[in-house]
Amino acid sequence: MTRVIRSSAVTLATGYVLLAFTALVLFAAPLLYAWQETIKDFRFEILQEDSQRLVHVFDLRGAAGLKAFIDERVGMQIAGERMLLLSDAAGRPLAGNLPAWPQSIPAHAGSYTLPVTLDGRHTMVAMVLATLPGGCRLLVGRDVDRFAPIERRFWYGLAGAVAVLTVAGLIGALLIRRALLARVQSTQQTVAAIMRGDLSHRLKVRSSGDELDTLAQTINRLLEQIEQLVHGIANVSNSIAHDLRTPLAELRSRLEELSLTRPPLQETFAEIDAAVADVDGVIRIFNALLRLAEIDAGLRRSNFVETDLAELVAKAVEFYLPAAELKGLSLCLRDHGPTGARCDAVLLAQAINNLIDNALKFVAPGGHIELEVARLAQGLVAVTVADDGPGIPEADRPRAAQRFFRGDASRGTPGVGLGLSLVEAIARLHGGSLELADNHPGLIARMIIERGAAAAAAPEQQRSGSVVEPVT
Amino acid sequence: MKILVVEDNERMARFVTKGLKEAGHTTDHAENGRDGLFLAVSERYDVIIMDRMLPGNIDGLTIIDALRKADNPTPILILSALGDVDERIKGLRAGGDDYLTKPFAFGELLARIDGLSRRRRQDAAQTALEVGDLRIDLLGRKVWRGARAIQLQPREFKLLEYLVRHAGQVVTRTMLLENVWDYHFDPETNVVDVHISKLRQKIDADEERQLLRTVRNAGYMISAEPPPVAGAG
Numbered sequence: 158m159t160r161v162i163r164s165s166a167v168t169l170a171t172g173y174v175l176l177a178f179t180a181l182v183l184f185a186a187p188l189l190y191a192w193q194e195t196i197k198d199f200r201f202e203i204l205q206e207d208s209q210r211l212v213h214v215f216d217l218r219g220a221a222g223l224k225a226f227i228d229e230r231v232g233m234q235i236a237g238e239r240m241l242l243l244s245d246a247a248g249r250p251l252a253g254n255l256p257a258w259p260q261s262i263p264a265h266a267g268s269y270t271l272p273v274t275l276d277g278r279h280t281m282v283a284m285v286l287a288t289l290p291g292g293c294r295l296l297v298g299r300d301v302d303r304f305a306p307i308e309r310r311f312w313y314g315l316a317g318a319v320a321v322l323t324v325a326g327l328i329g330a331l332l333i334r335r336a337l338l339a340r341v342q343s344t345q346q347t348v349a350a351i352m353r354g355d356l357s358h359r360l361k362v363r364s365s366g367d368e369l370d371t372l373a374q375t376i377n378r379l380l381e382q383i384e385q386l387v388h389g390i391a392n393v394s395n396s397i398a399h400d401l402r403t404p405l406a407e408l409r410s411r412l413e414e415l416s417l418t419r420p421p422l423q424e425t426f427a428e429i430d431a432a433v434a435d436v437d438g439v440i441r442i443f444n445a446l447l448r449l450a451e452i453d454a455g456l457r458r459s460n461f462v463e464t465d466l467a468e469l470v471a472k473a474v475e476f477y478l479p480a481a482e483l484k485g486l487s488l489c490l491r492d493h494g495p496t497g498a499r500c501d502a503v504l505l506a507q508a509i510n511n512l513i514d515n516a517l518k519f520v521a522p523g524g525h526i527e528l529e530v531a532r533l534a535q536g537l538v539a540v541t542v543a544d545d546g547p548g549i550p551e552a553d554r555p556r557a558a559q560r561f562f563r564g565d566a567s568r569g570t571p572g573v574g575l576g577l578s579l580v581e582a583i584a585r586l587h588g589g590s591l592e593l594a595d596n597h598p599g600l601i602a603r604m605i606i607e608r609g610a611a612a613a614a615a616p617e618q619q620r621s622g623s624v625v626e627p628v629t
Numbered sequence: 630m631k632i633l634v635v636e637d638n639e640r641m642a643r644f645v646t647k648g649l650k651e652a653g654h655t656t657d658h659a660e661n662g663r664d665g666l667f668l669a670v671s672e673r674y675d676v677i678i679m680d681r682m683l684p685g686n687i688d689g690l691t692i693i694d695a696l697r698k699a700d701n702p703t704p705i706l707i708l709s710a711l712g713d714v715d716e717r718i719k720g721l722r723a724g725g726d727d728y729l730t731k732p733f734a735f736g737e738l739l740a741r742i743d744g745l746s747r748r749r750r751q752d753a754a755q756t757a758l759e760v761g762d763l764r765i766d767l768l769g770r771k772v773w774r775g776a777r778a779i780q781l782q783p784r785e786f787k788l789l790e791y792l793v794r795h796a797g798q799v800v801t802r803t804m805l806l807e808n809v810w811d812y813h814f815d816p817e818t819n820v821v822d823v824h825i826s827k828l829r830q831k832i833d834a835d836e837e838r839q840l841l842r843t844v845r846n847a848g849y850m851i852s853a854e855p856p857p858v859a860g861a862g
Contacts, residue, residue: 430846433734440732441815444712448814451713460714475784476810479823503714507814514817576817 170330177322185315200299201268204285208297215289227252239299240282246292270301340369356384389453401439408435445575452504452582461609464502465495467530470540473509474528477517485522491529498538499609500587508583511576512542512602520546536608537589545599554593580604630654630675630746635665637683645678648735662687669696674703675746681709690723697724704745714813736799736847743798760796761840761853763832765789779831788828792841792851801848825849
């Protein structure tokens with residue numbers, strides 16, 4: 158990992174330095190070229206003018222006149238870096254500050270830039286050659302190398318800029334690498350600690366809010382979910398271990414006794430039937446626990462569909478009505494018309510049935526159970542099951558939805574104590590909760606869920622209650 | 630009936646084939662996907678019982694998929710330890726006709742197999758059903774016992790219709806929950822029993838011959854035949 162970071166930071170820096178260098182060259186090269194061309198043109202123009210003026214002097218005053226003129230100029234040191242030479246047709250110097258025609262100079266007129274050796278010094282000279290009437294030749298030149306220092310300074314500047322760029326880039330790369338490495342290493346240490354089994358660690362989040370912080374926050378949320386899931390699994394495992402042990406122990410002792418005592422056939426068959434029923438009980442607990450774990454893991458959100466809750470409740474009421482009548486209970490529904498919600502219809506049906514099932518179990522004959530589906534504010538909807546049974550003592554209510562909790566009132570009734578926890582888990586999956594309240598006397602179980610996408614759609618007209626007016 | 634059992638667990642396979650033979654069916658057994666697929670395409674079966682997770686590369690759903698693509702209409706009951714609603718839906722989508730989760734009661738399996746073989750023979754365009762002197766008018770949604778008209782609520786009608794469509798065979802509580810109420814979970818109270826006894830009140834009260842009876846440890850059956858005297862289960 159370290160190597161990856163190092164190379165990535167250095168590669169990045171190198172890339173930027175190269176890019177800057179290229180930009181610099183692209184900027185400097187045309188400038189240099191234009192500058193050189195301009196100087197050259199300008200130089201030849203001056204030489205040309207000079208040469209023409211001298212030719213003009215020759216025309217007016219002849220060779221002697223020109224010689225005197227040149228001598229005068231050389232004497233006045235006007236020439237300076239200027240080179241002047243007038244020679245006769247044979248090439249012998251007549252006047253000027255050059256001792257002789259330098260070798261390697263072409264014979265005919267024109268403009269040239271040529272290397273010339275003067276006083277044993279090699280130098281570049283720009284020159285204009287002219288042939289005068291009568292065979293005399295005139296050279297007007299200028300030492301180009303005098304500009305070399307300026308050009309050299311330009312190159313020095315460029316090299317300096319490149320050096321600064323490179324150093325700055327490398328230092329930047331090192332700094333980035335150090336900063337990255339520090340944070341990556343801290344992340345690595347945290348993750349290593351988590352992998353060793355301590356899920357409580359979290360990545361450090363600085364207040365800067367940069368990309369790495371956002372990433373750290375996302376990873377922290379991920380860790381939180383993993384921790385919850387792991388705890389959920391641990392809880393379920395504990396519950397299974399705890400609550401399957403009892404029925405399994407019963408089953409085992411039943412079978413062992415059967416094997417030891419070898420009772421008559423008829424009795425044996427009865428015992429086997431009882432053992433099968435025991436196993437069925439274990440399976441039922443097992444299924445409920447699996448279903449709970451599945452819901453807790455939030456895996457079922459993909460099954461959400463548009464559903465009419467009122468219809469689900471009405472169907473459940475109709476399903477339980479004969480059983481309620483048989484027990485001498487009244488079971489009724491306050492109908493407020495269709496109430497759509499985006500939900501898992503199978504799970505919600507199970508939750509509603511669990512709530513009615515619970516009420517049926519605990520309410521004494523002559524009692525009443527009343528259901529209601531009511532739309533709440535903020536896109537929520539509540540399914541309420543109110544009864545006038547024994548209720549749940551206030552002290553027990555917070556624990557009532559815990560797994561395997563069985564209150565005093567439930568003693569002697571069938572069930573494993575998973576009903577309300579299942580309802581609670583289903584409500585939570587739907588972004589809601591299960592509330593238990595006192596009905597003076599009795600219990601109000603209110604399952605609240607989010608309506609989801611259905612709430613966003615235009616709200617349907619709620620019919621007024623066909624049994625009683627809505628309370629909420 | 631001739632039934633193919635594709636199941637890799639030897640003990641489970643023995644339990645199922647033995648029970649089916651005792652119920653009067655003939656069985657073939659394949660213990661992996663390759664043999665299962667081979668038997669399923671080369672022989673004619675009335676029902677196939679298919680495990681989902683099989684050794685080798687071919688699993689149960691792959692076989693079902695292959696059979697359905699070859700237009701093989703044999704009813705298939707998927708028997709699997711994968712019990713989630715999602716898995717169930719996956720199995721039925723692949724072309725399975727029914728889905729039973731392990732562990733299961735043998736009576737449940739038997740009842741469902743009977744139901745599957747019956748389903749194929751059934752005429753969808755039927756407008757009336759009859760068991761003994763009980764008549765159901767499916768279009769008018771009316772029921773008579775002899776000359777006596779019986780008033781039924783919609784759900785009771787659906788319950789009776791399901792029972793009569795499976796007349797002469799055991800129907801379990803789970804089958805009723807799934808097919809009449811579309812509930813795929815077990816209520817803790819014996820609500821189905823109460824519905825049945827209410828229905829029985831309406832159709833069998835004051836009648837000499839009882840049509841709707843309870844089959845111990847299994848479920849219910851509607852039948853014009855009198856119950857066998859011994860070994861009714």
